Every structure is written in structure tokens, then in C-alpha cells.
Amino acid sequence: MANSKLGRSSFLGYPLSKLSLALLFLVGLVVAVTADDLNFPSSNTRKSHHPSKKLNKPVVLLISTDGFRFGYQFKTETPNMDLLISRGTEAKTGLIPVFPTMTFPNHYSIATGLYPAYHGIIMNKFTDPVTGEYFNLNLSPKWWLGEPLWETVMNQGLKAATMFWPGSEVPKGSWTCPKGFCKAPFNASFPLEERVDTILSYFDLPESDIPDFMTLYFDEPDKQAHQYGPDDPRITLAVAKIDKMIGRLIQGLKKRKVFGDVHVILLGDHGMVTNCDKKVIYIDDLADWVKIPADWIQAYFPVLAMNPRWGKDVENPGEKNADLVAKMNEALSSGKVENGEFLQVYLKEKLPERLHYSESTRIPPIIGMVGEGLMFKQNRTNAQECFGNHGYDNMFFSMRTIFIGHGPRFRKGKKVPSFENVQVYNIVAEILGLQPAPNNGSSLFTRSILLPFGETAQVE
Numbered sequence: 001m002a003n004s005k006l007g008r009s010s011f012l013g014y015p016l017s018k019l020s021l022a023l024l025f026l027v028g029l030v031v032a033v034t035a036d037d038l039n040f041p042s043s044n045t046r047k048s049h050h051p052s053k054k055l056n057k058p059v060v061l062l063i064s065t066d067g068f069r070f071g072y073q074f075k076t077e078t079p080n081m082d083l084l085i086s087r088g089t090e091a092k093t094g095l096i097p098v099f100p101t102m103t104f105p106n107h108y109s110i111a112t113g114l115y116p117a118y119h120g121i122i123m124n125k126f127t128d129p130v131t132g133e134y135f136n137l138n139l140s141p142k143w144w145l146g147e148p149l150w151e152t153v154m155n156q157g158l159k160a161a162t163m164f165w166p167g168s169e170v171p172k173g174s175w176t177c178p179k180g181f182c183k184a185p186f187n188a189s190f191p192l193e194e195r196v197d198t199i200l201s202y203f204d205l206p207e208s209d210i211p212d213f214m215t216l217y218f219d220e221p222d223k224q225a226h227q228y229g230p231d232d233p234r235i236t237l238a239v240a241k242i243d244k245m246i247g248r249l250i251q252g253l254k255k256r257k258v259f260g261d262v263h264v265i266l267l268g269d270h271g272m273v274t275n276c277d278k279k280v281i282y283i284d285d286l287a288d289w290v291k292i293p294a295d296w297i298q299a300y301f302p303v304l305a306m307n308p309r310w311g312k313d314v315e316n317p318g319e320k321n322a323d324l325v326a327k328m329n330e331a332l333s334s335g336k337v338e339n340g341e342f343l344q345v346y347l348k349e350k351l352p353e354r355l356h357y358s359e360s361t362r363i364p365p366i367i368g369m370v371g372e373g374l375m376f377k378q379n380r381t382n383a384q385e386c387f388g389n390h391g392y393d394n395m396f397f398s399m400r401t402i403f404i405g406h407g408p409r410f411r412k413g414k415k416v417p418s419f420e421n422v423q424v425y426n427i428v429a430e431i432l433g434l435q436p437a438p439n440n441g442s443s444l445f446t447r448s449i450l451l452p453f454g455e456t457a458q459v460e
């Protein structure tokens, strides 16, 4: 729309007497519109036929839609997401979250490229077993380890802006959460439309002031799905609303003639699964094998987190922990504990390596992996109705979310296999030409998902 409008005014300004030249121009115009609307920029023809191009620097907009389970996009019409997918690169079977598949650990893994054991936000809420301090969405920098993208960007002389993102309010390095470029504190009632419009307003700044890196966070469809479960019709409406916000963004970028220039990465933090009363394991059912005081348990499900308090007179607490784990697993596999087969308890250093969930003193010594959609509760008195949750093993397909990349460095209509979200940090760093901080992603991975820098240089 914006291109044809601009094209029309240029055409009207052309001398009518030079008919052949005007016709030539018209042909050029058709090529330009076709290239922009159908063939997303992939060759240097774009430069000569794209008078609307505005940005002369790479810009990345990283968007998270919380709890957007892979497959939600098929619940309803999502024309705007479809547009990004058809003209961009998509993880064909979704983006793999890190374990535990919770909001804060995952958003901060996306931002740092680190597994939770290394970035320190090991759950949404937890008690540090060493210091006894409690983390509850705390903003003190000491909790937030690693180097998030907004810090890398600022440390290397570029500009960042955050429209909500877990951890973005925390001052780190050159990042101070600057007023006007860092919306804080998080406010769930701040309308999604205004979040989009705040991002769009940055594109009205002189180019040198446009942030090179921006985050945009939507706390839906997660919120609704926790309350009603992932299959409720209200989730379908929430998905449609998110797509509408993407549409609002695309239209705003098109109006400013930068849609083709901005790298839009649309992803989620985790998926969602239904919990129901019938899928519960009760601690009290283990009493014949082992007694577990309630104050040893920091979290019940989707991750069982236990920090037994053996007392000062116990000489080898590690041995006692191992003994406790063995007794719990004996009970759970006895066939006498309801749903017992759906809980496996580990010393944290014995957890499957693929979870990367042991190398932190913040992780309690005993971790239980609860089966997909299962709950672990103290006793039978506190049962509830069905609802939705996440946090389970990142191997479960229900925990997967989406990844869509759109912009000059992303191939058009490309599908890539699923990958872990710790790769996203390097992708953004590569697009922005930044030296990445040490992280758990692979620097080679960016080659499988991005066009080589040289090809982009032609486009630019």
C-alpha cells in the first residue's frame, strides 16, 4: 500500500511528453512493487527499485508472545503471522524452550543465550539453598547473571529499547533501563496496542536515534490458558488478538516504509498443557516408604524442587539425599502409589544431561521430573478443577512454542528444524554485527538460519 502510494506521486511528477521513459518507469515500478510484495528482498535489485527504503542499518525487533504453544497458530485465522511465515523463516515444528519451561528462565535464556543454570534464573520463584534468600521476580542485579542482549547492544555502542521483557528492568553494564526506552515496571494492564505503538514511535526518530535492538512482550495467550486450559475457546480469541497486534505492527512499519528493513523475530517462551485433578501424585501416598516434611519442598510441580534440612548433626547430607531419592523412586515404581510412574526423582547432578540443569548452587539438591500434565501435591484436600500449566520437561511437544524470523537476513519461505531458544542470542548478535558474550548457543548455528552477511551487504 505505502509503496504504490509513493510510486503514484512519483509517476504523476514525470513529464508526460517523454512517454517512452514514463513507460519504462512504469515497468520499473511494477517490478519494484512485485519485488516488495512477493519476493522478499534477496537481491541487490531492491536498492535501485526501492525508493522507500529508509533504514541504512540493521535493526532487530524481538517479540515474545507468552505461552504461545506451537500449533496455536492453527486454531484460527492468523493472516499476519502467516505473512511473516510465508516471507520469512520458520522453525517448522516449533522452538524448543529450556528446562524448566517457565516464563522467567526462558525469557532470560532467549536474552542471554544461556541455560538457566548459567544465567541464574532457575525458576520463576525459588529459594537460594546457600544463602536462604528468596527470588520472586526480584530486580536486584545480583540474581541476573550473564549478559542479556540489551547489555551487549549498549556495551558495544548501539542503542536498545525494551517494551517489557523479563529482566530488562535490571541495570546491567551499560544498560540502565533508560526512561523513554525501557518500559518498567511490568504492567499487565498496559494495553497491547500501546505496546505496539510505543515500538512504532521509535521509527519516527531520526535514523541515528532509532534503537538498533528492541524487545516487545505480550503476556498473552499465557494468562488465559492458565485459567481455562489451552483448549478453551477463549485461547482461540487470545491467539486472534495477538495476530491482530502483529498486523498493527506490520501496518505501522509499512506506513513508515521500513517493514522490509526491520528484522522481526516473533517467538514465544514455552507452550501449555492441561492439568486435571485425575492426574495427581500425592506425597502422603509415599509415607509407607519415606516421610517428607512439607518444608523440604520448595516447589511441587511441574518441577519438584526439594532441599531437605537434615540438621547439623548429620555428617553426610549428600548420602542422606541419595538415600531419600532411592526411597522415593522405590515407592513411585512400586505400583502402589497412584500415578507414581509419572514422577522420577533425581539428585540434581544425576539429571539427564540434555536438561543442563545441575551446574548452579541455586538449584536445590533434589529435582523431580513430573510427567506431562501431571501434578504433585501434598495431600488430597486441595484438589481443583482443570486448568493449564507449563514448566514440564522441554522434551514434551506441548511445551514447544513458535519461531518466525522476517527481514533482510532471513530467507524467504524457509523452514528450519526445531532448535533450542539459547540460539536466539547469537542470531540477534550476528544480525547486528555484535561480538557475542560467551553463551550456550553455537556460533555456527546462525549460518543455518541467516543469509550470509555478504549477501545482505549487497541488499543494504
Ligand SMILES: [Zn+2]
Residues within 6 Å of the ligand: 067, 103, 222, 223, 226, 390
Ligand atoms: Zn505461564
